[in-house]
Amino acid sequence: MTTPSETLRIADAAGILAAVPHQLRFHPSESIVVVLATDDRWLATARVDLPPLDASSLTVFDFADAVAEKVCEVPTMTRVFIAAYSDRKDAGPLVAEVKRAFDDRDCRVVDMWLVTDDAWFTLSCFHDECDEGYCEFAAAKSLEQLELHEAHLHSIVRGSSPSHEPVLPSPRVVWQRKDAIRRHAAQFAQQGVFDFERAEVLLLWLEYQELPLMTSLVRLQERPEVVGRLLASLLDIEVRDALMASFLVTAGTVQHFASQMPRAIKNDCAYLDAMATTSALGNGIPVWDRLDRCAELAQELMSAADGRELTILFSILSWVEWMRGRGSSALACAEKARAMDPEYSLAQLMVDVVMHGYQPRWVTDPELAWRS
Structure with missing residues (x-):
């Protein structure tokens, strides 16, 4: 979400459909998309894969109820718009069933649409001849209408360029002393991280997170031993988990947070593997600017990483995307990490988290959620 x-x-149907790919950052396919709104303001966008045609264990009723239940957790929402993106013959009935689920929860569905590869249709029924819960006689409308809509053109001018599927993060920086980085990383990996070093290593990560990205990269280009240490430290599960939990600690307590290592945090780091959705340190809200800077740094470190280090970076970025509420991107990162190293438990955990529909509590609160 x-x-x-x-x-x-919220303007018109074409405007909403034109804006959806820009909100998701990719063109949805085989999906149900729900636009959450209050009055005339767009609150959030939720997307879920259509159930497989052979999903014998999941009924259409269960699918629709699951979609509505998740969306209706948003307290400020007053109405929704539903769109199916598919050429499947059952797409219309699926939309109608999702509408039924929202109606059962007293949530107003303003309009429904179907977007295929060739056209788009309004499924809302405005006469008495529809027996299936959606308009079976809807006229096809040109996709060009969406491509030429102001909502699409305005987003393009502002630099938005939706892809055809979630895009994996990729680095832009070239590390001039990569051989030295790999040599230092191998040395630090062989030594491991001693208990008394964990706080120091975490503070080293936090030091470079607090700087603007370009400043960090310029300094790190001249310090291959630091880059090697940062990468090798991720092999230590407690450092990895503490780094991921640090997003949930306010700036005023981050130094105290680091000072608790290794004693207080050491026994709590397993919260990730226990599938908690908030930090073991408390029910915090992510510090979004720190999380964003860490994500940028992790992305650029990919071109210096190797082996399991790269798997860990993809897993951390999956966790970041999940906290942002971008389940599709989180799943893409997690599946990439799992493909690289099927034995890495965090990658499998993130796949399970997204596939089971778990989401952090702040995702359903527009005042707390990350903003793209």
Whole structure:
């Protein structure tokens, strides 16, 4: 579930459908998309895969109820718009069933649409001849209408360029002294991280997170031993988990947070593997600017990483995307990590988290959620 970075006004059907790919950052396919709104303001966008055609264990009723239940957790939502993106023959009935699930929860569905590879259709029924819960006689409308809509063109001008599927993060920086980085990383990996070093290593990560990305990269280019140490430290599960939990600690307590290692945090780091959705340190809200800077740094470190280090970076970025509410991107990162190293438990954990529909509590609160 993604939240707009700016105030979006609900205008017309074509405008909503034109804006959806820009909100998701990719063109949805084989999906149900729900736009959450209050009055005329766009609150959030939720996307879920259509159930497989042979999903014998999942009924259409169960699927629709699961979608509505998740979306209705947003307290400020007053109405929704539903769109199916598919050429499947059962797409219309699926939309109608999702509408039924929202109706059962007293949530107003304003409009429903179907978007295929060739056209788009309004499924809302405005006459008495529809017996299936959706309009079976809807006229096809040109996709060009969406491509030429102001909502799409405005987003393009602002630099938005949706892909055809979730895009994996990739580095842009070239590490000039990569051989030295790999040599230092191998040395630190062989030594391991001693208990008394964990606080120091975490503070080293936090030091570079607090700097603007370009400043960090310029300094790290001249310090291959630091880059090697940062990468090798991720092999230590307690450092990895503490780094991921640090996003949930306010700036005023981050130094105290690091000072608790290794004693207080050491026994709590397993919270990730226990599938908790908030930090073992408390029910915090992510510090979004720190999380964003860490994600940027992790992405750029990929071109210096090797082997399991790269698997860990993809897993951490999956965790970041999950906390942001971008389940599709989180799953893409997690599946990439799992493909690289099927034995790495965090990668498998993140796949399970996303596939089972778990989401952090702040995702359903537009005032707390990350803004794209």
